[in-house]
Amino acid sequence: MRHIISLLMENEAGALSRVAGLFSARGYNIESLTVAPTEDPTMSRMTIVTSGSDDVIEQINKQLNKLVDVVTVMDLTDGDHIERELMLVKVLATGESREELKRIADIFRGRIIDVSDKTYTIELTGAGSKLDSFLQAIDRGLILETVRTGASGIGRGDRILKL
Amino acid sequence: MELTGAEITIRCLQEEGVEYIFGYPGGAVLFIYDELFKQDKVKHILVRHEQAAVHAADGYARSTDKVGVALVTSGPGVTNAVTGIATAYLDSIPLVVISGQVPTSFIGEDAFQEVDAVGITRPCVKHNFLVKDPKDIASTLKKAFYLAKSGRPGPVLVDIPKDVSNQKAEFSYPATVNIRSYNPQVQGDIGQIKRAAQMLLEAKRPMVYAGGGVILSDASKQLTELVRLLGAPCTNTLMGLGGYPASDKQFVGMLGMHGTYEANFGMQNCDVLLAVGARFDDRVIGNVAHFNSVPRKIIHIDIDPASISKRVKVDVSIVGDVAHVLSDMLAVLNSSKQKPDANAQKNWWKQIDEWRGANSLSYKNSSEIIKPQYVIETLHKITHGDAFVVSDVGQHQMWAAQYYKFNQPRRWINSGGLGTMGFGLPAAMGVQLAHPGATVACVTGEGSIQMNIQELSTCKQYNVPIKIVALNNRYLGMVRQWQEFFHGNRYSHSYMDALPDFVKLAEAYGHVGILVEKPSDVEGALKEAFARKNDLVFLDFRTDSTENVYPMVPGGKGLSEVILAEDL
Numbered sequence: 001m002r003h004i005i006s007l008l009m010e011n012e013a014g015a016l017s018r019v020a021g022l023f024s025a026r027g028y029n030i031e032s033l034t035v036a037p038t039e040d041p042t043m044s045r046m047t048i049v050t051s052g053s054d055d056v057i058e059q060i061n062k063q064l065n066k067l068v069d070v071v072t073v074m075d076l077t078d079g080d081h082i083e084r085e086l087m088l089v090k091v092l093a094t095g096e097s098r099e100e101l102k103r104i105a106d107i108f109r110g111r112i113i114d115v116s117d118k119t120y121t122i123e124l125t126g127a128g129s130k131l132d133s134f135l136q137a138i139d140r141g142l143i144l145e146t147v148r149t150g151a152s153g154i155g156r157g158d159r160i161l162k163l
Numbered sequence: 164m165e166l167t168g169a170e171i172t173i174r175c176l177q178e179e180g181v182e183y184i185f186g187y188p189g190g191a192v193l194f195i196y197d198e199l200f201k202q203d204k205v206k207h208i209l210v211r212h213e214q215a216a217v218h219a220a221d222g223y224a225r226s227t228d229k230v231g232v233a234l235v236t237s238g239p240g241v242t243n244a245v246t247g248i249a250t251a252y253l254d255s256i257p258l259v260v261i262s263g264q265v266p267t268s269f270i271g272e273d274a275f276q277e278v279d280a281v282g283i284t285r286p287c288v289k290h291n292f293l294v295k296d297p298k299d300i301a302s303t304l305k306k307a308f309y310l311a312k313s314g315r316p317g318p319v320l321v322d323i324p325k326d327v328s329n330q331k332a333e334f335s336y337p338a339t340v341n342i343r344s345y346n347p348q349v350q351g352d353i354g355q356i357k358r359a360a361q362m363l364l365e366a367k368r369p370m371v372y373a374g375g376g377v378i379l380s381d382a383s384k385q386l387t388e389l390v391r392l393l394g395a396p397c398t399n400t401l402m403g404l405g406g407y408p409a410s411d412k413q414f415v416g417m418l419g420m421h422g423t424y425e426a427n428f429g430m431q432n433c434d435v436l437l438a439v440g441a442r443f444d445d446r447v448i449g450n451v452a453h454f455n456s457v458p459r460k461i462i463h464i465d466i467d468p469a470s471i472s473k474r475v476k477v478d479v480s481i482v483g484d485v486a487h488v489l490s491d492m493l494a495v496l497n498s499s500k501q502k503p504d505a506n507a508q509k510n511w512w513k514q515i516d517e518w519r520g521a522n523s524l525s526y527k528n529s530s531e532i533i534k535p536q537y538v539i540e541t542l543h544k545i546t547h548g549d550a551f552v553v554s555d556v557g558q559h560q561m562w563a564a565q566y567y568k569f570n571q572p573r574r575w576i577n578s579g580g581l582g583t584m585g586f587g588l589p590a591a592m593g594v595q596l597a598h599p600g601a602t603v604a605c606v607t608g609e610g611s612i613q614m615n616i617q618e619l620s621t622c623k624q625y626n627v628p629i630k631i632v633a634l635n636n637r638y639l640g641m642v643r644q645w646q647e648f649f650h651g652n653r654y655s656h657s658y659m660d661a662l663p664d665f666v667k668l669a670e671a672y673g674h675v676g677i678l679v680e681k682p683s684d685v686e687g688a689l690k691e692a693f694a695r696k697n698d699l700v701f702l703d704f705r706t707d708s709t710e711n712v713y714p715m716v717p718g719g720k721g722l723s724e725v726i727l728a729e730d731l
């Protein structure tokens with residue numbers, strides 16, 4: 001099953017490679033991994049999207065907790081949560097597809113953030129599945145470039161990951 | 164007062180009460196060596212290879228309850244140390260390894276003798292640090308010692324660039340240490356402990372399986388008391404030997420791949436299993452599905468939550484330090500009105516004694532050829548079962564584990580998790596330095612000893628009078644055994660051709676060598692060697708090269724699918 005694991009870790013050089021190294025050394029899947037400092041500059045927050053059996057996920061959580069740089073770990077998928085990902089897509093927008101692409105972007109609540117005479121760059125946020133659907137909705141041949149951040153997640157209501 | 168980074172480093176070691184540091188110099192650590200030179204509190208042992216420095220620090224740590232310390236230079240110094248670090252990591256041994264690094268301004272330039280020490284050791288340390296500022300050395304070393312020793316112990320590497328060891332900073336050694344992201348749980352949950360106690364009281368066929376965690380926690384007293392109170396059979400893993408007295412009647416021997424029949428059948432058939440500081444290793448539970456095919460309740464005590472339900476699912480998990488948890492469990496049991504079910508236990512012991520009757524460690528002695536088991540039994544006799552026995556890796560290791568009955572913790576020193584050939588001699592050196600005057604035997608094979616033989620020179624320099632008991636079977640015996648069992652007797656590259664004359668070799672290093680070829684000479688040679696209190700004696704026993712280690716549960720098989728000597 002797919003799990004979204006959020007963690008706070010010391011903003012130390014090398015902390016990221018400890019997490020990445022753990023996943024590769026133990027053969028765990030990483031679908032995506034994002035990390036950036038928080039409002040407390042000594043700490044970074046990481047979101048890891050992974051998949052595995054319940055046993056594997058349990059081990060992943062324990063092994064992450066065991067890393068000395070990791071302050072706290074939460075499996076967001078254990079409860080209500082929100083997941084968002086940002087995607088930028090550059091598409092070939094000429095002739096009639098120019099109108100068509102604008103319409104589809106609107107439907108997905110995307111924004112065109114850069115325009116040239118041949119291209120649009122569309123910004124889209126949402127759960128990963130929404131971004132996937134957007135890519136499926138437009139003509140594959142028109143996609144010049146896509147870049148995705150990987151998921152960030154947060155618990156709903158008073159589910160809070162804090163020190 | 165301002166001190167250089169190198170001075171600070173040595174002052175920290177002094178503050179930690181470090182008695183010995185095992186090391187090897189080189190460019191990146193010259194400032195640190197300079198400071199070592201100027202003081203005599205921390206004694207430096209110059210090894211002949213960095214791997215040996217780490218193994219020696221490791222042996223020192225295993226035989227005491229202290230942190231072992233090693234010092235190596237950058238580049239090849241660190242890479243040579245990696246095997247030692249990984250060895251300590253897999254057996255959870257507390258070490259602080261200090262490595263030199265190229266100057267900070269050179270890092271990343273493929274500088275002379277530069278390797279990414281933090282990167283290379285990351286997967287085999289508990290934690291590591293690169294110190295970029297001399298003002299951080301003291302706090303980092305404080306953390307390093309604390310991390311190494313607390314919780315589940317392990318090696319910690321501190322990488323110090325050369326310029327950092329030469330720059331000055333204010334020195335004060337922190338009295339306490341607080342790492343917000345690291346809080347190992349020492350006390351066990353009392354609710355879980357009560358549940359476990361109740362389960363044990365209701366057991367019809369209880370079994371205690373105790374491992375290296377008991378040794379690391381110095382909890383053999385509590386374990387022994389608990390096992391006696393429960394009246395249950397107790398087995399030890401290879402790493403746990405000595406955690407429960409081997410001569411006690413409730414001890415059923417080691418379990419696992421080369422465990423006794425009674426220990427493995429007890430594991431398989433018990434109804435409540437208490438696992439104490441043991442991690443259900445694949446050399447212990449080879450085939451998890453086979454193990455799970457018999458229902459039983461499992462209680463697991465371990466300080467590392469990640470050890471629990473990793474390979475085998477458990478019913479009651481207790482995260483905490485063995486000594487603390489067992490003390491609490493004893494208190495619960497002692498205040499309970501309920502006593503273990505004596506009737507059920509009588510039957511259980513009847514069954515166990517039947518398994519014992521298989522006499523799975525019996526072997527046929529010979530008057531023609533030296534049997535390795537006989538050497539170990541005689542070693543036990545001559546040393547009154549009271550020696551520190553440090554082993555290398557192979558068949559000789561298993562025979563030492565099986566036939567030297569350990570009654571005390573920290574007397575059996577070996578590389579279990581990584582199985583590092585070459586561990587024995589340097590580790591024995593560390594053990595002897597930690598216990599001057601004690602009897603230290605290094606049980607080894609002609610293969611293993613050659614992996615760190617150069618340490619004979621270190622032993623000469625520092626008068627380390629260990630006794631090397633080489634079971635020389637002219638084979639990489641453990642490999643040969645697997646080839647005999649599983650590869651159609653094709654002995655591919657397991658024969659050691661062109662062996663050195665070990666007696667002459669020992670003599671060349673300034674030690675005493677004794678060649679023993681006849682069974683009737685075994686006892687006399689051992690007596691002679693151990694009587695030489697101040698000499699390192701190399702005993703070259705020419706043992707039966709066809710002998711195999713029994714019992715054997717082949718890899719991937721269940722605990723009851725065992726091969727006994729008589730089966731073949």
Ligand SMILES: Cc1cc2nc3c(=O)[nH]c(=O)nc-3n(C[C@H](O)[C@H](O)[C@H](O)COP(=O)(O)OP(=O)(O)OC[C@H]3O[C@@H](n4cnc5c(N)ncnc54)[C@H](O)[C@@H]3O)c2cc1C
Pocket residue numbers: 253254255314315316373374375376377379380399400401402403417418419420421422439440441442443444446447464465466467470483484485486556557560561578579580581582583641
């Ligand atoms: C050739 C060869 C053959 C082998 N054959 C066998 C065999 O037949 N049988 C066998 O048993 N092994 C055998 N081994 C060794 C095996 O590979 C493992 O090293 C060993 O079984 C692990 O022992 P352990 O479970 O006690 O764990 P250890 O590696 O000693 O781990 C200790 C456990 O205790 C925990 N712990 C540490 N400190 C504390 C504390 N203070 N409080 C609570 N918990 C703590 C740790 O978290 C860990 O889970 C063999 C090795 C070799 C090289």
Ligand SMILES: Cc1ncc(C[n+]2csc(CCOP(=O)(O)OP(=O)(O)O)c2C)c(N)n1
Pocket residue numbers: 555556557558559560581582583584585607608609610611612634636638639640641642
């Ligand atoms: C560094 C290293 N290389 C290879 C092995 C694989 N191995 C395990 S036991 C063994 C043979 C050991 O031979 P020896 O020291 O003569 O001991 P014996 O088994 O003959 O008693 C080998 C090669 C190992 N454990 N460690």
Ligand SMILES: [Mg+2]
Pocket residue numbers: 557608609610634635636637638639640
């Ligand atoms: Mg051999």
